[in-house]
Amino acid sequence: MDAVRLASVRQAFHQIPELGFEEHQTQALLLSLISELPQTHLQVTTWRTGVLALVRGSAPTRRIAYRADMDGLPIREETGVPFASTHDGMMHACGHDVHMTIGYGLLSHFATNQPVDDILFVFQPAEEGPGGALPMLASDEFQALRPDAIFALHVQPDLAVGQIGLRPGILFANTSELFIDLIGRGGHAAFPHRANDMVVAGAQFIGAIQSIVSRNIDPLDSAVITIGRLEAGTKQNIIAEQARIEGTIRALSNDTMGLVKQRIESVLDGIARMFDCTYALDYGANYYQVWNEERLTEGFISFIETRSLARVERVPTAMTGEDFGYFLRDIPGFLFWLGAETPYGLHHAKMLPNQACVEVALKVLIPYFTERGYLGAL
Numbered sequence: 001m002d003a004v005r006l007a008s009v010r011q012a013f014h015q016i017p018e019l020g021f022e023e024h025q026t027q028a029l030l031l032s033l034i035s036e037l038p039q040t041h042l043q044v045t046t047w048r049t050g051v052l053a054l055v056r057g058s059a060p061t062r063r064i065a066y067r068a069d070m071d072g073l074p075i076r077e078e079t080g081v082p083f084a085s086t087h088d089g090m091m092h093a094c095g096h097d098v099h100m101t102i103g104y105g106l107l108s109h110f111a112t113n114q115p116v117d118d119i120l121f122v123f124q125p126a127e128e129g130p131g132g133a134l135p136m137l138a139s140d141e142f143q144a145l146r147p148d149a150i151f152a153l154h155v156q157p158d159l160a161v162g163q164i165g166l167r168p169g170i171l172f173a174n175t176s177e178l179f180i181d182l183i184g185r186g187g188h189a190a191f192p193h194r195a196n197d198m199v200v201a202g203a204q205f206i207g208a209i210q211s212i213v214s215r216n217i218d219p220l221d222s223a224v225i226t227i228g229r230l231e232a233g234t235k236q237n238i239i240a241e242q243a244r245i246e247g248t249i250r251a252l253s254n255d256t257m258g259l260v261k262q263r264i265e266s267v268l269d270g271i272a273r274m275f276d277c278t279y280a281l282d283y284g285a286n287y288y289q290v291w292n293e294e295r296l297t298e299g300f301i302s303f304i305e306t307r308s309l310a311r312v313e314r315v316p317t318a319m320t321g322e323d324f325g326y327f328l329r330d331i332p333g334f335l336f337w338l339g340a341e342t343p344y345g346l347h348h349a350k351m352l353p354n355q356a357c358v359e360v361a362l363k364v365l366i367p368y369f370t371e372r373g374y375l376g377a378l
């Protein structure tokens with residue numbers, strides 16, 4: 001597949017970002033693109049807003065899979081490119097347009113050049129939330145096509161095009177979403193003693209939890225609590241009856257995740273007593289860590305290095321989350337960072353992966369999925 005065609009496919013995905021489980025246009029675009037490919041050894045199934053495309057091998061003894069996530073984020077795009085999002089307030093700010101384009105490029109190659117083994121292309125909805133991997137993995141549609149090994153990539157703005165970052169073992173953290181409603185009593189701004197002000201309660205809560213990571217977590221361990229959204233009140237002279245606090249927790253182990261949650265609950269109980277208010281707490285979607293299977297990861301690194309296909313960086317664990325971790329808990333494989341060389345980080349309104357990274361991914365993954373010896377017994 002030529003680079004110009006792949007750029008136009010990426011631009012088409014980029015223009016129509018949709019939130020988790022709402023990827024209807026994205027699914028339709030994928031199905032339409034796939035329908036233009038030779039169909040002789042293709043089998044296509046849908047699962048909710050996702051797509052499963054199986055390329056049947058000529059003499060298969062195993063099935064490998066490439067997974068691409070499909071959803072965008074609620075961010076108003078500021079890249080200024082002519083192919084910017086046409087969906088107001090939504091953007092592919094985490095590179096899923098690129099992940100899908102690479103999936104399509106690989107699929108297009110193998111639909112034309114039949115591999116020996118089966119290759120399954122997994123276009124998965126809702127990675128950013130509420131999490132499509134776990135229900136997709138459990139679905140009859142996926143289980144009927146279940147692969148023996150599974151691989152994924154994620155664009156990495158900090159790495160140059162031509163670099164690939166990965167490590168065996170834990171690459172991404174365990175995550176838990178965090179949703180809190182504080183419920184007090186509203187009232188007139190001039191009579192605070194007759195109300196329970198949830199702006200002040202929310203501010204105290206957010207301030208108080210800042211000490212959890214620094215005071216309760218072993219300094220040699222790692223955890224993150226980020227509050228990404230705060231909403232309270234209706235007008236400047238009305239005491240807010242409610243506050244909504246939304247965030248995410250990251251931890252490198254389940255024990256640490258449990259400790260962070262326990263501390264958050266203690267602080268919340270204290271705030272409720274202090275302000276004589278009530279609260280509702282919901283941990284939303286929780287993602288399992290991304291654990292790269294050691295043998296396959298080391299094999300991939302030596303595969304790339306022996307053939308000089310890219311420059312491999314052995315990177316540290318990142319506190320990002322990925323529901324691909326659920327696939328890896330069940331099926332051997334790995335996820336790697338793909339250098340996408342762009343000045344703005346993931347989830348930023350100006351984040352724009354360099355298109356050239358698509359070529360690098362295909363240069364590495366086409367031979368990796370074609371040659372059979374290096375995977376060993378699966």
Ligand SMILES: CC(=O)N[C@@H](CCC[C@H](N)C(=O)O)C(=O)O
Nearest residue numbers: 128129175176177248320321322
């Ligand atoms: C790669 C990446 O950025 N993934 C997201 C996953 C979000 C998980 C969940 N919705 C949460 O916010 O906890 C990330 O933010 O790391």
